[in-house]
Amino acid sequence: MKRPIFILLVISVLLGGCSRNGANDGVVVANMTIMDKGVADDGQYWVMTAYPDKEKQKSVLQFNVGRNLWNQIEVGHKYTLRYAKEIDGTYSLYSIVPITD
Helix, strand or coil: CHHHHHHHHHHHHHHHHHCCCCCCCEEEEEEEEEEEEEECCCEEEEEEECCCCCCCHHEEEEEEECCCHHHHHHCCCCCEEEEEEECCCCCCEEEEEEEEC
């Protein structure tokens, strides 16, 4: 069961590297836990995440995310995330893969 997730992760990294258009500092792939999610006053969907193996105050990130992807995310679940830091300093989430223990 872990082999398909690994293969998907490798493919995501390779595709992420190929699709870089200069709009961000590069694509990062990481395993994270979803801590919270919501919609900002301006209508932007967001999720708050934390690295499961690091000190919580130093590992929390907030991502802007599209509505379709946001609907797939469940608070308290672990995911492999593909994201990038944008030029304006915000983080954008591009894809998620659920982690099954």
